[in-house]
Ligand code: SF4
């Protein structure tokens with residue numbers, strides 16, 4: 148299908164003819180807000196790449212509506228255009244009409260998951276990743292141990308040197324793999340870290356899934372920064388993956404099940420805030436309500452949880468830094484994480500924290516709030532598009548002349564680190580918490 152710019156407003160009576168219902172359905176109240184103005188188009192990475200209406204936010208919304216009305220088949224063409232969306236939500240920020248595009252695309256993906264049969268290998272891979280691996284911490288740990296053997300035994304170096312990965316078309320994807328930690332953060336679940344000095348706040352740390360096997364150092368830096376600033380940090384046992392990757396892929400039954408566990412775990416005690424250093428997780432955690440019917444008990448729990456949920460940069464910027472900060476004579480640039488700036492509307496907090504470090508000069512990057520191409524599992528499923536978007540990003544990052552790129556999400560860290568290697572920019576990529584950790588006295592953070 149070549150979706151052309153729509154010409155007519157949709158009416159409430161024309162909607163809801165597909166027979167889908169419940170929280171996994173696109174709702175008229177959401178797509179009816181689109182006035183087809185097209186102001187979002189030039190903010191959309193896929194539209195900018197290909198110039199196709201069908202791969203723009205307006206075109207995708209139109210297709211979602213047509214499927215909803217039963218006027219377009221929920222078939223291969225529709226699936227392709229929806230799959231090619233990064234779910235970066237830049238279109239939400241650009242939209243003058245308040246269209247919550249993220250809600251729409253995730254509901255459309257849920258319909259695809261429920262009503263469309265993907266090719267065999269795609270089904271196999273999705274079933275393994277979203278249903279059999281990510282929900283289970285022990286399986287994540289086992290898979291990570293196997294990956295670590297591959298990375299540290301010399302096998303990885305051999306596979307790269309011999310070109311074997313190119314033979315199987317895996318070279319680009321392999322480059323994006325996270326380096327696996329020697330010791331996993333899972334062993335810290337259940338611990339409480341006391342504040343330095345007077346307690347200003349008591350917070351729970353959300354630790355994620357893959358982050359627990361590849362971002363242990365980031366979690367430790369986050370805890371050091373929080374405790375140095377007077378926070379008691381509890382890492383509740385029993386917490387599980389937030390379900391963001393599954394939700395972005397339309398596998399919402401899995402996200403719902405994970406959400407029930409996390410709601411139970413994090414609402415057991417009263418915290419001043421639940422914090423995360425992963426913007427992608429935070430965005431989904433703050434939107435757990437969308438997974439449940441308005442009259443379901445979990446909906447009310449999710450609303451309570453949302454009132455506590457904070458990105459760690461947002462929380463610290465509001466609390467105010469109290470720890471003494473060393474001078475770091477550094478020029479840095481900041482890459483917005485889409486799910487922080489567009490999903491959670493947090494733009495200033497990380498910049499405020501970076502600027503609060505004496506000696507640090509923040510050189511703004513052109514199009515800093517434009518996706519880096521990571522987008523959850525997009526860099527694995529749509530690798531060539533992801534790398535094309537990354538190439539643009541690295542041009543802007545290099546042009547700042549900053550030797551350090553700071554960001555606020557593990558997915559962006561991995562993607563930007565791959566970008567610095569692929570494009571030989573020689574830049575270092577760190578999380579805001581790691582930069583702050585250096586300023587409070589750990590100069591080699593995150594190592
Ligand atoms: S979420 Fe991103 S890629 Fe998808 S339509 Fe919006 S701007 Fe384009």
Ligand code: SF4
Pocket residue numbers: 180181182183184185186187188204205208238241242243244245246
């Ligand atoms: S900017 Fe908003 S209202 Fe305009 S076409 Fe895009 S989604 Fe629709």
